[in-house]
Amino acid sequence: MKILVVDDSRIMRSIVKNTLKTMYDVDEGFIEASNGEEAFTVLENNRIDLMLLDWNMPILNGIDLVRKLRGMAEFKNLPIIMVTSEAAKYNVIEAVKAGVNDYLVKPVTEKNLYEKVKKFLD
Amino acid sequence: MISVRRLMRNLLTSGTLDTLDNELRRRVIILNLMIIAGFVMLTAFGTIALFETNVIRAIIDYALAFFIVALFVAMRIFRTFHFASYAATIAAGLVYLYIYFSPGPDSSGAVWLLSFPVIAIFNVGLRPGVVFSIVCVIVITASYVLGQIHTTFEIVNTIAGRLGSTQHSFDFVIRTIGTFIIIMLFSAFYEYVRTATQARLEEANLDLERTSQDLLNRKQQTDSIFKNVNDGIFLLNKSLCFDSEYSHALEGIINKTKLTKVSFLDILKDKIPEKAFTATADYLEMFFSPNANLELLADINPLEEAELNFQMGEGGFKTKYLEFAFARIGDEERLFKILGTVRDVTPQRELANQLLVQQDRNKKQMENLFQIIQVEPRLMKEFIADAEEELENVNAVLKSDEEDYRFILDTIYQSAHAIKGNAVLLGLETISGMLHHLEDDIRGLQDKEASWDDLFQLTVHLTEIQNELEIIRQLIDKIVSFQSSMASGSAGQRNLMLSYIERVINRLQEDLGKEVILSANRFSGDLISPRYRKTIKDVIIQLTRNALAHGIESPEERSVKNKQRIGTISIATERQDGNLTITFRDDGRGFDADKIRARAKQLAMFQNTDIDSLSNSQVIALVFREGFTSSDTATMHSGRGVGLRLVKNKIEAGGGTFKIRSAKDKYSEFVISFPT
Amino acid sequence: MDIKYINPFINATINVFEDFFKITPVVQKPYIVKNNEDHEWDVSAIIGIAGEARGAVVISFTETLAALLTSKLVNRPVSSINDDVIDTIGEVVNIIAGNAKKGLEEYRLMISLPSIIKGKNHQLAWPVRNLPIVGIPFKTSEGPFNLSVGLENIITV
Numbered sequence: 001m002k003i004l005v006v007d008d009s010r011i012m013r014s015i016v017k018n019t020l021k022t023m024y025d026v027d028e029g030f031i032e033a034s035n036g037e038e039a040f041t042v043l044e045n046n047r048i049d050l051m052l053l054d055w056n057m058p059i060l061n062g063i064d065l066v067r068k069l070r071g072m073a074e075f076k077n078l079p080i081i082m083v084t085s086e087a088a089k090y091n092v093i094e095a096v097k098a099g100v101n102d103y104l105v106k107p108v109t110e111k112n113l114y115e116k117v118k119k120f121l122d
Numbered sequence: 123m124i125s126v127r128r129l130m131r132n133l134l135t136s137g138t139l140d141t142l143d144n145e146l147r148r149r150v151i152i153l154n155l156m157i158i159a160g161f162v163m164l165t166a167f168g169t170i171a172l173f174e175t176n177v178i179r180a181i182i183d184y185a186l187a188f189f190i191v192a193l194f195v196a197m198r199i200f201r202t203f204h205f206a207s208y209a210a211t212i213a214a215g216l217v218y219l220y221i222y223f224s225p226g227p228d229s230s231g232a233v234w235l236l237s238f239p240v241i242a243i244f245n246v247g248l249r250p251g252v253v254f255s256i257v258c259v260i261v262i263t264a265s266y267v268l269g270q271i272h273t274t275f276e277i278v279n280t281i282a283g284r285l286g287s288t289q290h291s292f293d294f295v296i297r298t299i300g301t302f303i304i305i306m307l308f309s310a311f312y313e314y315v316r317t318a319t320q321a322r323l324e325e326a327n328l329d330l331e332r333t334s335q336d337l338l339n340r341k342q343q344t345d346s347i348f349k350n351v352n353d354g355i356f357l358l359n360k361s362l363c364f365d366s367e368y369s370h371a372l373e374g375i376i377n378k379t380k381l382t383k384v385s386f387l388d389i390l391k392d393k394i395p396e397k398a399f400t401a402t403a404d405y406l407e408m409f410f411s412p413n414a415n416l417e418l419l420a421d422i423n424p425l426e427e428a429e430l431n432f433q434m435g436e437g438g439f440k441t442k443y444l445e446f447a448f449a450r451i452g453d454e455e456r457l458f459k460i461l462g463t464v465r466d467v468t469p470q471r472e473l474a475n476q477l478l479v480q481q482d483r484n485k486k487q488m489e490n491l492f493q494i495i496q497v498e499p500r501l502m503k504e505f506i507a508d509a510e511e512e513l514e515n516v517n518a519v520l521k522s523d524e525e526d527y528r529f530i531l532d533t534i535y536q537s538a539h540a541i542k543g544n545a546v547l548l549g550l551e552t553i554s555g556m557l558h559h560l561e562d563d564i565r566g567l568q569d570k571e572a573s574w575d576d577l578f579q580l581t582v583h584l585t586e587i588q589n590e591l592e593i594i595r596q597l598i599d600k601i602v603s604f605q606s607s608m609a610s611g612s613a614g615q616r617n618l619m620l621s622y623i624e625r626v627i628n629r630l631q632e633d634l635g636k637e638v639i640l641s642a643n644r645f646s647g648d649l650i651s652p653r654y655r656k657t658i659k660d661v662i663i664q665l666t667r668n669a670l671a672h673g674i675e676s677p678e679e680r681s682v683k684n685k686q687r688i689g690t691i692s693i694a695t696e697r698q699d700g701n702l703t704i705t706f707r708d709d710g711r712g713f714d715a716d717k718i719r720a721r722a723k724q725l726a727m728f729q730n731t732d733i734d735s736l737s738n739s740q741v742i743a744l745v746f747r748e749g750f751t752s753s754d755t756a757t758m759h760s761g762r763g764v765g766l767r768l769v770k771n772k773i774e775a776g777g778g779t780f781k782i783r784s785a786k787d788k789y790s791e792f793v794i795s796f797p798t
Numbered sequence: 799m800d801i802k803y804i805n806p807f808i809n810a811t812i813n814v815f816e817d818f819f820k821i822t823p824v825v826q827k828p829y830i831v832k833n834n835e836d837h838e839w840d841v842s843a844i845i846g847i848a849g850e851a852r853g854a855v856v857i858s859f860t861e862t863l864a865a866l867l868t869s870k871l872v873n874r875p876v877s878s879i880n881d882d883v884i885d886t887i888g889e890v891v892n893i894i895a896g897n898a899k900k901g902l903e904e905y906r907l908m909i910s911l912p913s914i915i916k917g918k919n920h921q922l923a924w925p926v927r928n929l930p931i932v933g934i935p936f937k938t939s940e941g942p943f944n945l946s947v948g949l950e951n952i953i954t955v
Contacts, residue, residue, distance in 0.1 A: 090397050093422055101415065101418075103418075103422075397904075429849070431908035433846070439847075439908060520828065520829040581830065585932045
């Protein structure tokens, strides 16, 4: 099982990783990327079961990565959870329309993360 | 033509037309047909018999014809159709048997007999008809058998001979019975099939009726729900238009009638902000995607708590707070629809908002009211008038061509300061707080080039202050009219200016921990012409404030200095050489030229002045320069370096002059003169 | 009253005048407006505002300027306030409101279609009693016009 966490903040990535550690043995299957383009390279070379994706990132931001992936046959069904600091629902709608499967609003709590990730991995 | 048909129908149905159920109606028609046909034939036969001079036969025929006519009439009158059927059937059977036995020309009676099963079965139904027919067969068979029997009893032989169809041969009887039974079986079979079909048809019909009644009931239920429910319930098709079925309340909620085929988005347009509108359009569209995550969609509903602003013309709006919920119905993509509900929570939300606004307003009003009722209304009115005059002065500068922003800011500052001083004095905390913020804002602009935007922001604050003053004015007007209705005018009112000054002293001595008395024996308010009233009042109040803040020492300090614990402020008026002179004196610490000199050296504004070379009176004059303050912290009461500068500006603006006399640790005295 | 709601109207006014009439209005010092105070304007357009702030924006013209702007658009001389002038002012203010909308996108605000009031010293019906109102005068080569804004911030749950 492989989880890809895409966020430009190292701290954010480690928070997500540490939270997931309490649920799964993620050391093996935990891959990090700091922007959309990096994430895309990882996706091309690995079989990923779930991607946690930040919205605002340099180079290629989250929403644009989702649009790009959903346009490609091999990533049509990749489960994506958008992690966004924008609590406004209007932005979430944009993300859902682009093709994310679910969303998480920052600050990410252990409980929320657990519940969302569980849905996709079990 | 039509009337003939109607007559026929009337005759054949015994006048019941279509009122009977199908089965009975059919039987009545057959019966009547039989009766009519029977009547015609019997009359004909009777007449023939009469010609043949067979009187008995003629009588019998006529009697039978009469009987069935009676039956016909009885049926019409009493509608005893069952009895008539049986009577007619039995009568027909008896007549046929008689003819059979009689046996008619060439034994033709048997031919008549053959029609009996048809008549019986059609007339009284399958089972009784068959029973009648079988009885008939039995009678025929029995009579033949009886005819062949020769018993030892003569009486029996006689009866049998009379009854027995000795005229018919065995072959004839057998063939007659055979044909009779075949006709009976076919009739029975036909009748069975017919009744069975009829029954099934009726059952189907009944089912159909029940179903349609059920549907009707359900439709009525839905209709009544749609009619009576308070929420808006509606269906949206794929192009997001309303279906024809929606609850009546919906029209009221979204202020539009005849919604069928109207676009939901058109309704929302211009009623919610652009961003919300686009999000809603995207959101609703997602429902029609076959792999939509419905749970997620329920979670991100952008209209969960929507605020719709309906334009009412004349630039007005009616705001409604609506809670929408959406769900997808239909199993097939082709048939997807959105079931929407909307609830109008405007009254609840408005009430909550109103409560908040009201609480805020009440708090302010109570605050104001509490202060206002403690202060003489005349004083309050004067405060409002003065404050409005100040704002008008500011507004005059704003409306003028003046382009020197520094001067404009200064004007605003001084006016704000003057209003604030009085507002603090009267305990109007909301206003004084607002003015305090305004002063802070202007001070924040002291060291930079003020822009139009800065001036704009300040003006906006001024409008808010003006508005607050207006609210207080309305409040005072109410109180004044209330008070004047309560009390008759009080004679010999104390001079308003002195009341004011006493207020300043009372208020400040508490705050500053000082003790001061006012000596005004040589003060006469009558000497002050209305022209100078406001200037003099402002000046004296400012001087009083300064005296308390900086001049008069604390009781402890005064004790140490061997002065009376209680400080004295004295004001006096005097008319001299056509001039009005006001003397303001406090027995405080006086001006300390050395201290002012030292302070001046710290201030950036005097960097380029050689302070040490100035005389003591020149040094004291520095106190009146812009930005000079001897108190390090700006408090609401004084400081801010404007106090004495304001005094100077006010006096000069009013056309007056002033002198200062002072002795360190003894007194300071302002002698102000105005021409009269 | 927050100036972030007002600035889009000021900018839109300047832009629309430049684009449509090739006139560059110069904004003058703002001033305090009292409810129902007398004024010198002949025709005003009022745009209602609702949402997180409530009130109205009013743009007022003299007869001369209103007629001149109209004649520029209809290409024939217009001397007094007639239906053409009313239509023109309505249309211009509508465009100003539309332009201002772009600057207001991030706020929860709705703006109404303008309604026109004419007559010497006409009464303006401000939607809220006791409203702080700020006046923003503009100078143009063809004479002055005026923008007034009265807004109250709404406290909501």
